[in-house]
Amino acid sequence: MNVVKIGGSLLTDKDGYCAPNQEMVRQYARTIAKEWERLRGNLILIVGGGSYGNAVPVRYHLKDASLPWKDTDLSMMTVKMFEWLSLVTQIFREEGVPCYPFQTSGYVVTKNKRPQRFFVEPVEHVLSMGVLPVFSGDLVFDEEQQFIIFSSDNLPELFVERMSLRRMVMLTDVEGVMQIGTDGQQTVIPEVTRANFQEVLRCAGPSQKPDITGGMKNKLEALLRLAEQGVEGVITSGRKAEALLPALFEPEPVGTMIRPWAQENRGGLL
Numbered sequence: 001m002n003v004v005k006i007g008g009s010l011l012t013d014k015d016g017y018c019a020p021n022q023e024m025v026r027q028y029a030r031t032i033a034k035e036w037e038r039l040r041g042n043l044i045l046i047v048g049g050g051s052y053g054n055a056v057p058v059r060y061h062l063k064d065a066s067l068p069w070k071d072t073d074l075s076m077m078t079v080k081m082f083e084w085l086s087l088v089t090q091i092f093r094e095e096g097v098p099c100y101p102f103q104t105s106g107y108v109v110t111k112n113k114r115p116q117r118f119f120v121e122p123v124e125h126v127l128s129m130g131v132l133p134v135f136s137g138d139l140v141f142d143e144e145q146q147f148i149i150f151s152s153d154n155l156p157e158l159f160v161e162r163m164s165l166r167r168m169v170m171l172t173d174v175e176g177v178m179q180i181g182t183d184g185q186q187t188v189i190p191e192v193t194r195a196n197f198q199e200v201l202r203c204a205g206p207s208q209k210p211d212i213t214g215g216m217k218n219k220l221e222a223l224l225r226l227a228e229q230g231v232e233g234v235i236t237s238g239r240k241a242e243a244l245l246p247a248l249f250e251p252e253p254v255g256t257m258i259r260p261w262a263q264e265n266r267g268g269l270l
């Protein structure tokens with residue numbers, strides 16, 4: 001099984017409010033449609049929140065349940081997120097890719113932001129029918145904090161115990177995890193391993209766009225937890241939708257590759 005997350009920075013205008021880039025969604029749908037026979041049953045798709053997931057919680061004061069929020073507004077994150085997922089599903093359907101959208105608070109509960117319980121069985125059904133499951137982040141209910149905003153970057157961790165994940169690809173608006181050299185030049189870090197991951201984590205920070213879920217740092221931490229469980233990670237540019245295929249299938253794709261390391265060696269690094 002492979003998982004691809006298409007960043008909200010690619011599919012929406014992150015400076016706007018619920019501002020989708022429908023043409024970009026369509027280009028991704030066409031890219032997947034072309035390879036559908038190869039991908040059918042083997043792919044889980046995640047769409048980033050972009051100007052839905054990062055702007056709605058700010059507008060309706062749903063970022064932090066310990067601060068004042070209105071019960072009449074509690075629904076708004078999920079309502080807007082499902083509007084976004086519905087639009088993606090519709091465009092994929094128009095391009096001939098059968099897909100099914102999942103609403104996140106309906107199958108996952110967290111405790112202090114970490115997934116506590118989740119229900120994967122419907123996802124397995126959808127995959128077995130040859131339909132593409134589509135996910136996003138959302139407001140989810142938390143055992144300690146009433147509710148939290150759950151980033152789509154953290155979704156693959158739900159699947160890893162129930163499915164054999166080969167590779168997790170995160171497509172975003174930069175070429176990979178960047179570092180700044182002593183000459184001030186930015187370069188892509190090609191490889192993250194057990195040996196250099198702490199150093200790489202120090203380079204990764206928040207997004208420069210409006211974003212409430214931790215930008216590159218959260219992505220990298222999520223992929224490192226997957227690497228500890230034997231899953232390959234790739235962070236690369238998805239500014240061109242066709243980049244999805246080499247990122248998924250090439251043994252050494254461009255961008256940053258997070259090499260898996262064996263579970264028995266892990267020792268709770270993250």
Ligand SMILES: Nc1ncnc2c1ncn2[C@@H]1O[C@H](COP(=O)(O)OP(=O)(O)OP(=O)(O)O)[C@@H](O)[C@H]1O
Binds near residue numbers: 172
């Ligand atoms: N070391 C780094 N290398 C590359 N990007 C970095 C680094 N540190 C921070 N960033 C920021 O992380 C951003 C990518 O994260 P962001 O969460 O905005 O992307 P996304 O996943 O495409 O969007 P979304 O979270 O809406 O799905 C980059 O645009 C950059 O501003």
Ligand SMILES: C=C(C)CCOP(=O)(O)O
Binds near residue numbers: 151
């Ligand atoms: C989608 C939500 C609610 C969270 C923010 O966006 P993401 O980190 O791209 O998933």
